[in-house]
Amino acid sequence: MITEPRGRKLSKEEFAQVPHVTAQPRARYAWSAGPAMSRFLEELKRGKIIARRCNRCGRVLVPPRMFCERCFRPTDEWVYLPGTGVVETFSVSYIDTNANRIEEPILVGVIALDGACEHCGLMHYFGEVSPERIHIGMPVEPVWKPESEREGAITDIKYFRPRREEDRQ
Amino acid sequence: MRWDREPEIEMKMRGREVAIIGVGYTNFNSVTPDLSWKELTFEAAVRAFEDAGIDPRRDVDSFITCAEDYWEGFAIFDEFTPDQLGGALRPMVTVAGDGLQGLATAYMQISSGLFDIVVVEAHSKISDLLTYEDVVLLAFDPVYEAPLGGHPYYVAGLEMREYLEWTGTTEEECAAVVAKNKGNALRNPLAPFGARVSTDEVMSSPYLFDPLKELEIAPLADGAIVFVLAEGELARRLSDKPVFLEGIGWWSESPWIGSRFPDAEYARRAAQAAYQQAGIKDPLGELDLVEVDDRFAYKELQHLEALGLARPGEAGQLLLEGALGRDGELPVNLSGGSLGMGDLVEAGGLARALEIILQLRGEAQGRQVDEPEVGLAQSWRGVPHGTGAVAIFRRC
Amino acid sequence: MARLREVAVIGAGMTVFASRLMETGKELAWEAAKQALDEAGLSLEDVDAVVLGTAPDAFDGIHKKGENLLDGAGGANRPYMRVYTGGGTAVMAPIAGWWHVASGLFDIVLVVCEEKMSSARPHAQSVFAHIWDPILDRPLKPNLVWIFAMEMQRYMHVYNVKKEDIALVSVKNKRNAVDHPCAQLADPKITVEDVLNSEPMALPVRRLDISPPSDGASALVLASLDVARELVPDRIVTIDGVGWCIDTTMWTNRDLAFPKFLARAAQQAYRMAGIKDPAKEIHVAEPYDPFNYKELQHMEGLLLCEPGEAAKLTREGVTQRDGRLPVCPSGGLLGVGNPIAATLGIKVGEIYWQLARKAGKRQVKNDPVTGVAQAWGDLMQFSSVIVLRRR
Numbered sequence: 024m025i026t027e028p029r030g031r032k033l034s035k036e037e038f039a040q041v042p043h044v045t046a047q048p049r050a051r052y053a054w055s056a057g058p059a060m061s062r063f064l065e066e067l068k069r070g071k072i073i074a075r076r077c078n079r080c081g082r083v084l085v086p087p088r089m090f091c092e093r094c095f096r097p098t099d100e101w102v103y104l105p106g107t108g109v110v111e112t113f114s115v116s117y118i119d120t121n122a123n124r125i126e127e128p129i130l131v132g133v134i135a136l137d138g139a140c141e142h143c144g145l146m147h148y149f150g151e152v153s154p155e156r157i158h159i160g161m162p163v164e165p166v167w168k169p170e171s172e173r174e175g176a177i178t179d180i181k182y183f184r185p186r187r188e189e190d191r192q
Numbered sequence: 193m194r195w196d197r198e199p200e201i202e203m204k205m206r207g208r209e210v211a212i213i214g215v216g217y218t219n220f221n222s223v224t225p226d227l228s229w230k231e232l233t234f235e236a237a238v239r240a241f242e243d244a245g246i247d248p249r250r251d252v253d254s255f256i257t258c259a260e261d262y263w264e265g266f267a268i269f270d271e272f273t274p275d276q277l278g279g280a281l282r283p284m285v286t287v288a289g290d291g292l293q294g295l296a297t298a299y300m301q302i303s304s305g306l307f308d309i310v311v312v313e314a315h316s317k318i319s320d321l322l323t324y325e326d327v328v329l330l331a332f333d334p335v336y337e338a339p340l341g342g343h344p345y346y347v348a349g350l351e352m353r354e355y356l357e358w359t360g361t362t363e364e365e366c367a368a369v370v371a372k373n374k375g376n377a378l379r380n381p382l383a384p385f386g387a388r389v390s391t392d393e394v395m396s397s398p399y400l401f402d403p404l405k406e407l408e409i410a411p412l413a414d415g416a417i418v419f420v421l422a423e424g425e426l427a428r429r430l431s432d433k434p435v436f437l438e439g440i441g442w443w444s445e446s447p448w449i450g451s452r453f454p455d456a457e458y459a460r461r462a463a464q465a466a467y468q469q470a471g472i473k474d475p476l477g478e479l480d481l482v483e484v485d486d487r488f489a490y491k492e493l494q495h496l497e498a499l500g501l502a503r504p505g506e507a508g509q510l511l512l513e514g515a516l517g518r519d520g521e522l523p524v525n526l527s528g529g530s531l532g533m534g535d536l537v538e539a540g541g542l543a544r545a546l547e548i549i550l551q552l553r554g555e556a557q558g559r560q561v562d563e564p565e566v567g568l569a570q571s572w573r574g575v576p577h578g579t580g581a582v583a584i585f586r587r588c
Numbered sequence: 589m590a591r592l593r594e595v596a597v598i599g600a601g602m603t604v605f606a607s608r609l610m611e612t613g614k615e616l617a618w619e620a621a622k623q624a625l626d627e628a629g630l631s632l633e634d635v636d637a638v639v640l641g642t643a644p645d646a647f648d649g650i651h652k653k654g655e656n657l658l659d660g661a662g663g664a665n666r667p668y669m670r671v672y673t674g675g676g677t678a679v680m681a682p683i684a685g686w687w688h689v690a691s692g693l694f695d696i697v698l699v700v701c702e703e704k705m706s707s708a709r710p711h712a713q714s715v716f717a718h719i720w721d722p723i724l725d726r727p728l729k730p731n732l733v734w735i736f737a738m739e740m741q742r743y744m745h746v747y748n749v750k751k752e753d754i755a756l757v758s759v760k761n762k763r764n765a766v767d768h769p770c771a772q773l774a775d776p777k778i779t780v781e782d783v784l785n786s787e788p789m790a791l792p793v794r795r796l797d798i799s800p801p802s803d804g805a806s807a808l809v810l811a812s813l814d815v816a817r818e819l820v821p822d823r824i825v826t827i828d829g830v831g832w833c834i835d836t837t838m839w840t841n842r843d844l845a846f847p848k849f850l851a852r853a854a855q856q857a858y859r860m861a862g863i864k865d866p867a868k869e870i871h872v873a874e875p876y877d878p879f880n881y882k883e884l885q886h887m888e889g890l891l892l893c894e895p896g897e898a899a900k901l902t903r904e905g906v907t908q909r910d911g912r913l914p915v916c917p918s919g920g921l922l923g924v925g926n927p928i929a930a931t932l933g934i935k936v937g938e939i940y941w942q943l944a945r946k947a948g949k950r951q952v953k954n955d956p957v958t959g960v961a962q963a964w965g966d967l968m969q970f971s972s973v974i975v976l977r978r979r
Contacts, residue, residue, distance in 0.1 A: 024627070024946040028769045029619040030604035030611060030804065038608045038706065044335045045709075048649045049326035052265035055317075057228030060723050084841070086724055090234050092275035092836050095241075095249050112745070112844060114737030116790035120729040122713040128791075131734055132741075133840045143841045146725055146738075154791070159745045178727045207593075207692035262651040267644045267718035268674040271966040272837050280836040281849055283856070284970075285680060288654050288670040297669070297684070304593070304690035306830070306860075330651035444658050444668040465667070577655050579668070 059087045062101070064175040070167050072104045074139055082140035107186060108136040110161045111144055115154040128154060134163055134183050150182035153192045162186040207303035209424025211434035211588070212549055214244025220415035220534050220543075221384055222319065229264070229317035232416040234276040237313065240418035241278070245430060246309065248278030252420075253307035255279035257286045258294035258314040258538045262327050265320060277313050277418070289442075290314070291417065291542030292571045292581035296440045298421045308423045314539035315416035324412065332576050337449060345409065345488075347449055347575045349401030352490045354454040356403065358504070361493055363403055365508025367394035369489040370407050372517060373525050377532025379559040385411055385532050394489075408489035413534020417542040419549075428588065433553045436586045438566075439472070441465025445578030452578045456491075459484075459498035459570055462582040466568070467500075470584040475500050480564035481551055482522060483544035485572040485580070486529035495570055496524065499582070518561060526551065526559050541571030545583055552587040595689040595827045596816035597682075597940045597976065599628030599809035602933030605772045605925030608706040609803035613648060614660025616805035617702040620933070621662050624698070624807035629819055635809075636694035638663035640670040641681030641701040643928035643965070646715040647708045661700040674719075675876065675965025676832065677701065677929035678806075679972035682936050683830045685810045686974075695815050699808045703927035705801035712801040719967065721837075733798070735968055737790035739844040740881045744792065746845035747896030749884065751792065755783035756902045757880035758796050758922055764909065765919025767949035770933070772802055772925035783880070797880050802925035806933030808940070823944040828958075829863070829975030831856030839967045850889030850964070850971040858891070861975040863958070866891045871956030872942050873913065874935045876964040876971075877920040886962055887915060890973065914952040917942060928965075935961040936974055943978040 033041065056064065059075065063086060066073040075098040076083045077091035083102050084091065091098050113132030119125050130149035135142055149157060150166060163183040173179040185191045216239030218232050227235075241248050257273040266272060270286040273279065287294045291314035298310040321327060325343050332338040355361065368391045377386030389407065397407040421427075427434035441462035445452050463475075472478050482501065486492035493507035501522065502510055510516055516524040527533055527547035536543050548567035550556045565587050572580040601623025603609070603616055611619065617640075625631060640661050645653040654670030661668075671677065671684045678701060685699035705712040716732035743749065758778065765774035778796070786796035816824055831853040835842060842848075854866070863869045875886035884898035892913065893901055901907055907915035918924055918938035921931055939959035941947040962973045 024941060024948060025602060025623070025769050028602075028604045029623065030606065030609045030616065030770075032604060032606040033608040033610050035608070037610075041610060044339065046334055046338065046649060048262075048330050049323045050262055050265065050330065051322040052320050053322055054265065054320045054722060055225050055228045056723060057231050058226070060228070064723065084838075086838060086840075088275070088838075089231060090276065092278075092280040092838075093249070095247075095278040111840075112738040112742040114734050114741060114790045114792070115788075116731065116734060116737065117788045118731050118733060118790060120714075120717060120731050121710065122731060131728070131730070131790075132738055133844075140841070142843050146728060146730070146840055148728065159741070176727050177724055260652055261645045265718075265722075267646045267715055268672075268966055270673050270834070271719065271969065272721075274834045274969075275836050275838070279834060281833060281852060283832050283853070284834040285684070285832065286672045288652070288672045293669055297671075297687075300687040300691035300693065303692060304687050306687065306690070327651050330649065331655065333656060334648075334650060442667050442669065444655070444663050444666065446664045447655050447658050461665075462667075573652070573655065577652070579655060579658075 059089045063087050067179040068173045068175040070170065072106050074102045074104050076100050076102050083138060085136055085139045085143050085145065104136050104138040106165045108134040108144060108163055110159050110163060111135040111142060112159060113149060113157055130154065130157060147180060148182040151184035151191050156190055161190055208305065209436060210299050210302045210421055211424055211427035211436045212419055213422045213427050213431040213434050214240045214420035215546055215549055216240025216243055216418045217546060218416050220382055220413045222411060222413055224319060224414040229315055230276040232317065233313060233315050236416035236418040237277050240420050244420040246420065252278060252309050252311050254301055254310045255282060255284040256294045256297050256310065256312045258289055258291050259286055260288055260538060262330060263318060263321065263537055277311065290538045290540060290571050290573055290581065292545065292583050293442050295545065295583055296442055296581060299437055299440050302421060302423050308426050310421050312419045314542045316414050316536040316539045318412045318537055319414050328575060344575050346401045348488045349404045351454050352404050352488065355490055355494050358454055360505040361508045364391060364395060365493060365511060366408060366490040367391045368511050369486060369492045370394045370531055372511065373486060373529040373531040376526050376559065377528025380528050380532065381557055383528040383532040384413060385534055386528060404488055410487045410530035410535040413536055415536055415539065417539050417546055419542065434588045435549045435552050436588060437583060438586045439466035439470030439584040442581035449576050456494050456498035458578050458580040459495050459582065462580055463499045466582040466584045476522065479522065479566055479568050481526060481561060481567045482524045483527060483547050484524060484570045485540060486525055486531050487535050487574060489531065492525065499570065523561055526561065541581060544569035544571060548585050552585055593690045593692055594813035595686050595810055596813050597808055597825050597827065598811050598816050598820045599624040600933065600937040600940050601627060602770055602806035602937055603804050604770045605802040605804040605927055607800065607802055613657050613702050613704045616704065617657055617660035617700050620805035620807040621698055621700050624809045628809040630809060632662050635662060635696050635698045637667040637688050637697050639681055639685045639688060639697060639699045641677035641929040643674055643677055643703060644715055646718060647705050647712055657702055662698050673965055673970050675928055676963045676970040676972045677965065678931040678935050679961055679963035679974050680832060681929065681932060682808055682974060683832060683972055686827050686830055689810055689812050695812050697810045699810060701929040701932040702805040703930045704803045705927065706803050731790065733790045733793055736879050737793045739968055740792050742844040743881055743885055749896065749899045751784060752780055753899035753903055754881045754884065755780040757883045758783045760908060761877060761916050761920040761922040764917055765923025768919045768924050771919055771923055774919060774923055799878050799921040799926035802927040804925060804927035804930040806930045806937055808936060824979040825940050825943045825976050826979060827974060828977045829857035829861030832972040835969040839969060846895050847885060847889040847971065849969060850886060851891060853971045853973045854890045857973040857975050867893055870958055870960050871954055872917065872939060872952050872959040873915045874918060874938050874961040875915065876962055877916055877922050878926055880922060883916060890960060890962055910953045917950050917952050935963060939976050943976055
């Protein structure tokens with residue numbers, strides 16, 4: 024039972040005025056990507072999406088990894104995926120990464136990739152489709168950056184766009 | 193003159209017995225560019241499960257990781273822990289603490305009767321961190337301590353100076369720790385920093401944080417360690433060499449650097465709890481070997497005294513007399529300690545425990561001592577903390 | 589599974605939740621801890637061990653934040669440990685407190701959860717940039733709200749749940765919160781229209797679907813049943829079930845509509861508590877509600893109703909304080925605030941106060957004996973569940 028709540032609320036102005044110390048942490052990292060992610064990125068540079076198969080459960084895993092977390096054993100082989108898929112879920116975002124409002128919404132979501140196990144996919148942007156038209160189950164395909172602009176990153180894919188003419192904007 | 197201590201807190205060991213039935217580990221190296229922490233952990237986990245003879249997806253009830261976000265570079269590192277350990281869709285928790293605190297957590301989960309088989313993991317992928325000193329400094333109080341800046345290891349220099357004055361330990365005795373541990377490391381295939389170095393050479397190495405010298409500071413290393421623990425009866429059935437966790441204690445002193453004395457009270461209290469649980473009344477007589485934190489050479493001596501294995505100021509003398517060497521009455525840091533194996537950040541405690549377990553099982557290649565039965569592992573969370581843990585193991 | 593020792597909750601405390609509090613993290617922890625100890629009739633000397641929960645260190649910019657907070661949390665000169673499972677910490681910390689006592693090592697344990705999100709610049713949101721995978725997700729510059737939006741979209745699609753029903757949760761909780769003295773976001777007049785028309789964030793999520801960041805702290809005192817019988821014989825509330833579960837890091841590989849990991853955690857807790865039909869045997873529930881749709885999804889994950897059915901129960905008023913199964917009588921995160929780990933006070937704390945009949949104006953009408961509290965965290969992949977019972 025709280026009879027006397029403790030804690031002194033501050034308004035935005037008060038908060039700026041109370042004594043405080045500011046500091047900027049210097050925390051920088053260079054993570055080793057490991058074999059699976061390294062190969063994934065190399066293949067992105069070549070305009071391809073690659074996955075790994077676990078022969079025990081039969082799942083084709085994307086993002087690829089060197090071990091299957093379900094069977095707990097190393098995965099067995101590399102598998103190229105066609106790159107097409109369907110929209111598993113999506114959002115129409117009016118805020119950017121810093122929570123600033125943006126005029127033109129960002130369409131983002133998860134694409135369940137063809138050839139991969141059920142629900143397996145990647146997060147990415149959607150393009151050439153209106154917020155009204157995009158829907159779960161919509162067939163999509165990747166739109167790649169020109170080869171010269173690719174650097175071995177997830178952004179080598181510009182976005183996924185509808186496969187069907189009628190879905191495209 | 194110390195100000196009043198808290199009354200002794202009694203820790204009882206009721207409940208079921210707990211034993212280690214499997215250990216797995218990677219090599220320890222200063223850099224591991226070809227592998228991410230996931231692959232390191234997977235490797236150690238596979239070996240641990242092989243060693244224990246179990247299938248993690250079928251047999252393990254619970255998983256524990258020991259990690260801190262800022263070592264790893266993620267805002268919630270817990271997200272990235274399950275898959276490589278076998279913990280996907282399983283009970284799993286991150287202990288923001290060191291490996292021995294993770295071990296204590298596994299102990300409590302089993303002793304309470306909740307689970308029978310629990311896995312504990314800790315790793316270091318500290319080579320991924322480009323700004324190590326800045327991150328260590330980030331653990332200092334942001335208002336009162338961090339703004340002083342500097343390389344954070346100056347705190348170790350301050351404590352060493354106070355410790356030497358308080359106990360009469362000499363700089364030579366601290367330097368001798370380096371010679372012993374790096375020498376021990378030469379015999380340990382797991383230790384990358386073994387070297388034949390003399391006390392004089394250590395004494396001649398430059399002061400970095402006076403009186404702390406360059407060669408007295410353990411270098412950083414990467415690696416992963418996984419333990420499999422089981423309830424006592426089950427352990428005897430599953431393993432022909434279970435190692436029993438007879439006692440485990442942990443303790444935190446004030447987080448304020450200026451409020452602590454240089455006697456590693458955290459180690460004394462953690463040990464007290466562990467000794468009580470293990471029924472050990474005469475540690476020096478009953479322990480066969482000991483692994484303590486030696487990130488800074490003087491810490492080995494300070495910790496030994498805190499553990500009650502020497503009187504204040506005496507640990508250094510015991511060292512010089514050879515009592516702490518591999519042929520002495522109480523071998524300390526046969527693994528080479530952190531000075532020989534590398535500072536593995538939160539995995540350090542498990543590295544100390546690993547050596548005890550390997551020795552008790554007779555598997556300490558190249559450095560095995562003769563049929564040890566009881567060993568102690570101790571850990572410290574590093575600058576600027578006064579937190580540590582102690583675990584006592586007994587061969588079945 | 590053998591069980592050796594029963595554990596009771598004998599006191600709880602929490603600070604005000606607000607977007608900016610003057611107190612430091614240590615001070616907040618102290619306030620909550622002191623309140624909980626006072627309610628239990630104890631002082632710090634009586635405490636054998638302390639467990640701390642707090643979410644990202646990055647909010648405070650302090651590495652090993654648990655070590656820094658320990659004196660405020662009563663952990664100095666004691667065995668002290670921090671557990672950390674992102675948003676799931678609010679219930680995971682009490683579970684860790686439970687095993688401290690159940691193991692037989694300790695008799696009286698203080699569990700403290702603290703969060704100070706106001707320290708982060710430009711604001712707490714930017715810290716969430718670092719929860720994502722650096723190779724797969726971060727280059728796409730995501731906002732945390734996107735995860736919820738994508739999950740909400742999937743949930744609505746698979747179970748055909750309408751926004752209007754989801755909005756009812758915001759209305760219920762923000763109105764419930766009017767009776768909570770620590771509430772940040774109570775609104776006695778809020779309507780479904782207000783929620784549906786609120787500012788679009790990442791659709792389908794709008795502003796009033798979300799609980800914003802907060803500062804705050806909460807605490808519980810746990811004791812072995814023997815000790816509890818001596819100290820608080822008139823209000824014995826025991827922890828009868830605990831469960832937790834984490835799913836794969838690869839969140840784009842899961843169907844986000846149903847939280848399987850939560851169902852597993854709940855099953856573990858219910859099995860331990862001897863509960864076979866939670867929909868009937870649970871009398872009051874505090875599922876984690878950082879967004880309104882989460883309350884519905886978590887009710888289903890907690891097996892309190894069939895998947896997709898929670899909306900109907902809400903519409904029918906079943907989950908109101910005077911309903912058959914009150915849900916979030918505290919006002920939840922939506923109404924009281926979301927200081928992540930410190931939501932302990934409105935989850936486990938609330939169930940305890942409800943069962944102990946100390947919830948004042950929030951007291952639910954069905955005289956509950958068994959209650960469940962749940963938290964959720966990481967990349968939509970972790971849940972912790974705790975079942976309490978009045979003896």
